Amino acid sequence: MKTLLLLLTTFCSLTALGQISGKVTGSKDEAVPFANVVLLSAQDSSIVMGTSTDENGDFRLSPAQTGSFFLRISSIGFQSHQSGVLAFSNMAIQLPLIRLVEESNALGEVTVAARKDLIQNTPTGKVINVQSSLMTKGSSALQVLERLPGVITDRRNSQFSLNGQNGVTILFNGRRVPMSMEELMNLLESTVADNIEKIELITAPTAQYDADGGAGIINIVFKKNENEGTRFNLSATVGYGYREKALTSVGVSHGFKKANLNASYSFGHNHDYSGYLGHGTAIFPFLGGFNSTDFGGLTERIQQVHNLNLLAEFRPTPRTSFGGEFSLAAGKTHNLVEILGDRIMPDGSFLGSRGYSDGTNRRTNLISSVYLNHKLSAKSQLNFDLSYLAYTNDSPNLVSYRYFDKERNEIPPTNPIFNYGNRGQSHSTIHVGVFKADYALQISAKVHAEAGIKGSYTKNANDSNVERKVSDAWEPDPRTQSNIYGSEQIWAAYTQFRFLLNPKANLQAGLRYEYWQRNINTVKDAFTIAQLFPSVVYSFSPNSQSSINLSYNRRISRPAYTDLISNLFYTDATFVFTGNPLLKPTITDVLKAEFNKKGYSVGLSFQYDLHPILRYQITANPQNDIGMQSPQNLDYQKSINLFLSAPIQLASWWKLTLGSNTALRRYKISYSINPAEKTYLFQNLSFTQSFSLPKNFEIELSGWQNFPFFDGANRLNGFGMVNLGIAKKLKNDKGTFQLALPDLFQTASYFTHIGSMTPIAFHIRSESHFRDESARFRVVKLTYSRSFGKNTRSINRNSDDEERERLRK
Known part of the structure; x- marks a missing residue:
């Protein structure tokens, strides 16, 4: 069995698929170098892979799997661009020229600034980009949760509900915080929302998530510059x-x-x-x-x-x-x-x-973790996490x-x-x-x-x-x-x-x-x-x-x-x-x-x-x-x-x-x-x-x-x-x-x-x-x-x- 698995992994790692390639320019057809190009699954918006454009604005991606995807392209000074769904089936795809729009466009007396949609739907729930809300600055994490669609925060009873259902699990960066709701609310009230990038409302969790939380999972994801x-x-x-x-x-x-x-x-x-x-x-x-x-x-x-x-x-x-x-x-x-x-x-x-x-x-809360991610091959990956x-x-x-x-x-x-x-x-x-x-x-x-x-x-x-x-x-x-x-x-x-x-x-x-x-x-x-x-x-x-x-x-x-x-x-x-x-x-x-x-x-x-x-x-x-x-x-x-x-x-x-x-x-x-x-x-x-x-x-x-x-x-x-x-x-x-x-x-x-x-x-x-x-x-x-x-x-x-x-x- 081990030999079969090794052969299967080796075969998958040597299998070559086609490429998705394209060129990114500005509105005046000037090349946009070093733009961030991310390939995401059309099914759940999960990240498949990514790259950057070269000095000429060109990029190439070689997905390790076939399926339906879409591209998200961003660069400083430009509005983010999202493509339509691409059906990739081991055949090369050459995309039409992609033109990015400058970050701010004057429309008469009105200025439109680029910003992520506040709410994004996924097969497992919703993603709330809280930094797209003006109410996030100066708020605590608990106050942000109180304003999310479908989330009811009952401070009187120290209880959360999601879409009207009790039984919610709170995660910090995907890690469960195993404490009572009273203590958890105190922690959330002590957490500054300026440091939060997004909040995931997961109402249809899959098997890789802990089974705890009958109504679903609220995952608070903190900012991380890369x-x-x-x-x-x-x-x-x-x-x-x-x-x-x-x-x-x-x-x-x-x-x-x-x-x-x-x-x-x-x-x-x-x-x-x-x-x-x-x-x-x-x-x-x-x-x-x-x-x-x-x-x-x-x-x-x-x-x-x-x-x-x-x-x-x-x-x-x-x-x-x-x-x-x-x-x-x-x-x-x-x-x-x-x-x-x-x-x-x-x-x-x-x-x-x-x-x-x-x-x-008086309360103190310490959360620490170390992790290791290693690609065994182009087709397999192993992750360890200790918290x-x-x-x-x-x-x-x-x-x-x-x-x-x-x-x-x-x-x-x-x-x-x-x-x-x-x-x-x-x-x-x-x-x-x-x-x-x-x-x-x-x-x-x-x-x-x-x-x-x-x-x-x-x-x-x-x-x-x-x-x-x-x-x-x-x-x-x-x-x-x-x-x-x-x-x-x-x-x-x-x-x-x-x-x-x-x-x-x-x-x-x-x-x-x-x-x-x-x-x-x-x-x-x-x-x-x-x-x-x-x-x-x-x-x-x-x-x-x-x-x-x-x-x-x-x-x-x-x-x-x-x-x-x-x-x-x-x-x-x-x-x-x-x-x-x-x-x-x-x-x-x-x-x-x-x-x-x-x-x-x-x-x-x-x-x-x-x-x-x-x-x-x-x-x-x-x-x-x-x-x-x-x-x-x-x-x-x-x-x-x-x-x-x-x-x-x-x-x-x-x-x-x-x-x-x-x-x-x-x-x-x-x-x-x-x-x-x-x-x-x-x-x-x-x-x-x-x-x-x-x-x-x-x-x-x-x-x-x-x-x-x-x-x-x-x-x-x-x-x-x-x-x-x-x-x-x-x-x-x-x-x-x-x-x-x-x-x-x-x-x-x-x-x-x-x-x-x-x-x-x-x-x-x-x-x-x-x-x-x-x-x-x-x-x-x-x-x-x-x-x-x-x-x-x-x-x-x-x-x-x-x-x-x-x-x-």
């Missing part, structure tokens, strides 16, 4: 809302002939204010029966963050490259929270309370309470369950090691194969405790636990084949096996799952302007470590925030069809989720003497989803992109007082408008709206926002000023009706209104950015006219 020469980038943002905001970042990159180095540092300061108010009723046996409460929590937050990113890649030979990435994020957040609570007790008496919480959160992640979080907190009668006179609490305060500390650590290896082989002109293995080992630890202040003494609270620790190991192997059925059709089929085991010291038995995850993607391009994609995949959404551990802390005397050791993972099956034409896209999918996970649901403990806010499993959820996207060029200077996501869903819950089922219609709308105006001005107006929907036993009113950005590019490359007005109409408000779908524990019915800072105060940000230095040309990595390229689309 040009020869030195370049400096500087950005500074000042802003004001409730209080001051500032952000500054500096980056430097240098490209050698056989290496490239990148470094960036940023510092951010944000002083904001947000909170919620609500009213509810409940029947608490431990309080004597029926009571009603006006409640709230108003938070003043002061946050400071540091980001350091280092990347290096070396190419000692045309066939070998190796490098490393290092990212360090450190942040400190000071939270001052006013806790409001006015109760009408079961006996009709009034008890008012005011609590003041003073907490500090290490370390995360720490310290969160001391002190809360004090005072109690009042109806006339606001201070009184002692009327029930022993109420206390004068609590103090606590929590120290969490996560350590993760990951190894993976991938092998790719072009078996024939029509068959490409990939195979790989991956192993990861994670150690988690949390040491937390809470003390109650009773009279003037502090005493341990029996509802808290400390010294919770655990480990997780995942072993995976996959194989995937891509078949070129004909010049217009492509089929990818893969199978992934994953073994997952998690141990927690508070749970007697380890949780173990071994599962196969198939995936199939069929793509058909009838012509150069349209494509049809059909896909099926199975995914898993594993509960986070913090979703499983028990009794972390409590918010007031009647509720405990807790984990659920019995939580099951979600298994998701998705069947999807999509049609694309000239940038327009329409898709239809059918999705079945077994045991989907919802966070912060209300139940009671077995003794029925305390409320529990914990993650719970739905029994199931079925959905039919319709996706629409339409880029409309209203004028040469005005572009509009519209998006729509409609879903008919049915689900069942059993953690409520009685099992219940619900069918409802979910609707999301989004838009982005960009205007190129005289005097190098640009305007971007974008927004989104979610209509009312259900979250387990709860109902949420519709919510949305509109964002405005204005940019002025100075002459002679002196930089750019950008003014951002996020949440232009101050509508970042969220109404939640708890227990409106079906009765829940203690027959709780409440309405809560959360308002973010931008809904309370006008937020304004002004950014100045400029690049210095000069890149001479793109780094050429050709080996027999082949390029092993880690370019970004």
